[in-house]
Amino acid sequence: MLAFKILMKTQAMSNRLLSVLIITTLMIAGCSTQPSRTKSGSVPIVEEGPLSTIQNHIAMDRLFEADISIQELDPYTLSQDDQVRYYWLKAKLAVALGRGEEAISALNAVPPGAFSRIKDIPEHDSGFIRAQALYLKGEFIASARERMFLSGVLSGQANQQNHQGIWSSLMQAELKDIEALQQKTQTVLFKGWLDLALLIKRNQINLDQQLSNLRLWQAQYDGHPAAKDLPGELDQLEDYVENKADYIALMLPLNGKLARTGKAIRDGFFASYYQALQAGAKVPQVKVYDTSQGDFWNLYKQAILDGNELVIGPLSKQSVERLQQEHRLPVQTLALNYGNRDYQENPEQLYQFGLAVEDEAELAATFARQQGHQSAIALVPQGSWGERVFSRFSQAWQGQGGALVEAQFFSGSGDYNKVISQLLSVDDSERRAYQLRRQLRTRLEFQARRRQDVDFIFVAALPHQARQIKPTLAFNFASDLPMIATSQVYSGSPSRSKDRDLNDVMFCDIPWILDDPELRSTVKKQWPQAAGGLDRLYAMGADAFTLYPRLGQIKVLRYSRIPGYTGQLAMDQYGQIVRKLSFAQFKNGIAKKTQGVVGHVEQQRSL
The missing domain is CATH 3.40.50.2300 (Response regulator)
Known part of the structure; x- marks a missing residue:
């Protein structure tokens, strides 16, 4: 039996590695920007005072050192103003470390309006921190509402980033929660946001319907701030609709040792395909190629010669690594596995998607x-x-x-x-x-x-x-x-x-397992074996269909996430889909x- 002990010296963390834990999604990075008095999201360095060590650690992104220091300090030994500063720093640090509940507790530890009375605390900063903390807790609609209260006092870049933060929070919220609130709210501004979120969420599999409904929404809410400056990727939606592939090659192993995996992904793909078709979406023509027969590279080139504008596959790691050897691929290719993940130079138009443990x-x-x-x-x-x-x-x-x-x-x-x-x-x-x-x-x-x-x-x-x-x-x-x-x-x-x-x-x-969507029930009825160990692979196939028209979108828009059955999907700088x-x-x-x-x-x- 292989056993070993790993000893580790506690070291100060480098700024770059610490940034891993900073929640850098748009809704958080954006909302740290303030309209006045301080630099975006910054904590000033100070030279003296009981809070100086904590404040300087945060300013230098030494978050875990700050966490240790703040736990060692007794706030009851501080002056009244320093107690308010202490809880501001505690809340700001908790958000940077991803601890929403802790941030809310720190904000609630001081009387209402206390933060605004301290001159060196940026104006409205407690509101931004609260919005971030609510997001971290999963209270997405509450986070969006907190941002709406702030939007009236912002301008310029701060307002634009907060605008994007509202949208990002709503995109994370559950459809049923948005629908329930949309029926109750009387505020035109918030109702406009909710209606926009609903039309996008209800038509995830139908980009054409999304675009049509978006144009109607803009006409109805022509004075809404989101109509003048469409959030997220919505201003690019028309381009994606016009440029999506009409002919797709689906390249999977349907025989041999990977046959069960390949067939599960294939069936999940077509389950999503026919769901979109029944919803009235325009779907591409798909030709399936069995990669278990013959040389993959020759089959890939044949798929291109057959007129396919996009390739989904291959599944085997070896075949993906073969694609990585090329400088540029002739068409967009969504590989259903990861090749060599240390590769720094992946070919143009190669994207990699998998369920890597x-x-x-x-x-x-x-x-x-x-x-x-x-x-x-x-x-x-x-x-x-x-x-x-x-x-x-x-x-x-x-x-x-x-x-x-x-x-x-x-x-x-x-x-x-x-x-x-x-x-x-x-x-x-x-x-x-x-x-x-x-x-x-x-x-x-x-x-x-x-x-x-x-x-x-x-x-x-x-x-x-x-x-x-x-x-x-x-x-x-x-x-x-x-x-x-x-x-x-x-x-x-x-x-x-x-x-x-x-x-x-x-x-x-993944959401396929934890949320148990309607498509999963459909798949289980059609393929009873989907209830076993192959379950998550059907979700992967369904997401391959979800991703195909949006590859350009998430490549260019780094903050863009596609809600999928295998997670919220984004793309890194190497063309790898991350969940x-x-x-x-x-x-x-x-x-x-x-x-x-x-x-x-x-x-x-x-x-």
């Missing part, structure tokens, strides 16, 4: 850091899959200043007690007691204990493995140790009896989405 491991590290955890242990399976997951988690966690004190690799699905006992150092506790008994030659009352120097455990495991790991942690005195995992711990099918042992486990997963996922937690054996937004891997990729 490594990205989920990176997300788990960021989520844990936002929860305030500082030290971790890891438990992952032996083999190349486990090594990739562990490597990405380790890099992300330590890169964010976290300490990784030990890791263990397990094999199979048998008795986990030995490996977990070693991971938690319970066996060391028992060994010391045994040695003490021998030295004293007497019976001793002894209670084994686990190590106390860790805040959480990261686990990558399949459902049947995780259902044994969690109780074994409790057996080894770690029932109170938070467990954060990748999506593989959840089968995707609710089962109180099977998953009751997973209570309190936190994991990230924004929600976290869930098992409660009474059922996985429930938790509120909140987590900083995601796209922040490391210049989005």
